[in-house]
Amino acid sequence: MAQHPDVAIVGGGVIGLTAAYELAKAGFTVEVLDRGPLGAEASWAGAGIIPPGNFERAATPIDRLRALGSVGMPLLASELRDRTGLDTGYRRCGGIEFLHPHDRDVLELWEAEGFPFDQLTGDTLTQLEPAAAGFTGEPYLLPTCAQVRNPWHVRALIAACEQLGVRLRPDTPVEGWHSVGRRVTGVRLSSGATVAAGTCVLAAGAWSETLLKPLGQQPGVHPVRGQIVLFHRPAPRLQRVLMAGKRYFVPRDDGRVLVGSTEEPEAGFEKCPTAAGVNELLRFTTTLIPGWAGAEVEKTWAGLRPGSADGLPYIGSVPGWDGVLVATGHFRAGVQLSVGTARILTELLTGRPPAVPVEAFRLDRPPGCATQQAFRS
Numbered sequence: 348m349a350q351h352p353d354v355a356i357v358g359g360g361v362i363g364l365t366a367a368y369e370l371a372k373a374g375f376t377v378e379v380l381d382r383g384p385l386g387a388e389a390s391w392a393g394a395g396i397i398p399p400g401n402f403e404r405a406a407t408p409i410d411r412l413r414a415l416g417s418v419g420m421p422l423l424a425s426e427l428r429d430r431t432g433l434d435t436g437y438r439r440c441g442g443i444e445f446l447h448p449h450d451r452d453v454l455e456l457w458e459a460e461g462f463p464f465d466q467l468t469g470d471t472l473t474q475l476e477p478a479a480a481g482f483t484g485e486p487y488l489l490p491t492c493a494q495v496r497n498p499w500h501v502r503a504l505i506a507a508c509e510q511l512g513v514r515l516r517p518d519t520p521v522e523g524w525h526s527v528g529r530r531v532t533g534v535r536l537s538s539g540a541t542v543a544a545g546t547c548v549l550a551a552g553a554w555s556e557t558l559l560k561p562l563g564q565q566p567g568v569h570p571v572r573g574q575i576v577l578f579h580r581p582a583p584r585l586q587r588v589l590m591a592g593k594r595y596f597v598p599r600d601d602g603r604v605l606v607g608s609t610e611e612p613e614a615g616f617e618k619c620p621t622a623a624g625v626n627e628l629l630r631f632t633t634t635l636i637p638g639w640a641g642a643e644v645e646k647t648w649a650g651l652r653p654g655s656a657d658g659l660p661y662i663g664s665v666p667g668w669d670g671v672l673v674a675t676g677h678f679r680a681g682v683q684l685s686v687g688t689a690r691i692l693t694e695l696l697t698g699r700p701p702a703v704p705v706e707a708f709r710l711d712r713p714p715g716c717a718t719q720q721a722f723r724s
């Protein structure tokens with residue numbers, strides 16, 4: 348590793364780590380700085396749903412970014428396994444989404460995008476997923492819906508980064524920037540030391556806004572708490588991800604099931620499960636699957652999603668500054684969007700045209716320009 352890395356990444360969540368991995372593969376020397384343990388925030392807490400996608404036909408930039416994840420995540424999973432021997436938990440388990448009449452626009456987006464989906468009859472639904480008999484709405488089977496197991500996915504990314512010579516620095520809080528004129532030349536640590544770098548990348552998740560402020564940007568990145576209830580092998584068992592609006596059930600291979608999630612911007616940076624949040628998820632569960640009323644709750648937890656003003660991420664340059672890029676605000680979709688985000692950052696740093704137009708994700712976009720998205724969970 349050169350004394351000064353080509354790239355210093357602030358934040359070792361799934362966004363920072365995937366970017367570090369791709370940039371190191373592209374030949375950059377990379378350093379990742381995290382104020383705590385690596386990959387222990389939203390990227391650990393999430394449910395890991397990877398919805399389907401079709402890059403060629405996706406209608407909007409955000410749907411194209413998601414499609415890069417849908418296609419790229421299985422490749423990343425097998426690459427990480429080859430390099431490290433670690434399983435990310437990537438499984439193309441399929442999913443069932445329950446739609447209501449007001450969700451017609453979502454169906455139109457799916458049709459336009461052209462990934463496989465099938466409307467199920469009540470009988471087929473109960474054959475496929477007996478536990479889902481009590482769900483309301485029209486069930487649609489999404490055979491290419493997939494999942495990763497978040498703690499496994501970040502663990503494999505960390506190991507692969509280490510193997511590629513990325514300098515990983517947990518417990519290293521970044522306090523600000525070092526700049527010369529309008530060029531960011533490094534990061535300032537809370538210890539007072541500076542890490543000089545050719546380019547700095549801000550990927551500090553829900554905490555990004557404080558580091559954007561000194562660069563004259565206040566896009567409104569904010570924490571949105573999401574709680575999860577983990578059931579220990581409830582019966583009847585689920586095979587597929589079940590999605591009902593913003594709520595979902597994600598079955599793991601070992602029979603455990605994650606039920607999520609709440610959306611609580613009012614909680615600020617308070618990251619603990621609450622009686623009200625857990626109660627809401629338990630009520631949701633037992634209303635839809637009454638047979639699970641006696642199931643064992645193994646664990647509950649919460650994470651802070653990096654919310655943005657309009658639900659879309661911020662990816663690309665910082666207006667008025669050289670030497671710094673941003674990749675934050677991925678809200679409910681940071682895992683599925685991580686592959687595309689890392690690709691865009693690598694393209695920007697290698698001077699290639701980005702696969703997805705980054706205009707849509709610029710920091711200074713006008714408010715209210717977000718478009719309809721094909722998935723809500």
Ligand SMILES: Cc1cc2nc3c(=O)[nH]c(=O)nc-3n(C[C@H](O)[C@H](O)[C@H](O)COP(=O)(O)OP(=O)(O)OC[C@H]3O[C@@H](n4cnc5c(N)ncnc54)[C@H](O)[C@@H]3O)c2cc1C
Nearest residue numbers: 358360382390393394395396521552573650680681682683
């Ligand atoms: C309950 C829940 C369910 C979810 N389900 C899904 C899902 O099914 N599919 C999906 O795609 N997404 C899902 N998400 C969203 C996804 O988890 C996030 O969008 C994603 O993890 C964001 O990644 P990140 O790297 O930007 O942020 P984080 O993982 O939060 O990482 C940011 C890192 O920056 C570090 N940091 C902060 N400030 C500093 C500083 N000053 N100096 C150094 N380091 C700093 C933090 O310590 C942290 O490690 C879910 C999220 C939650 C909470």
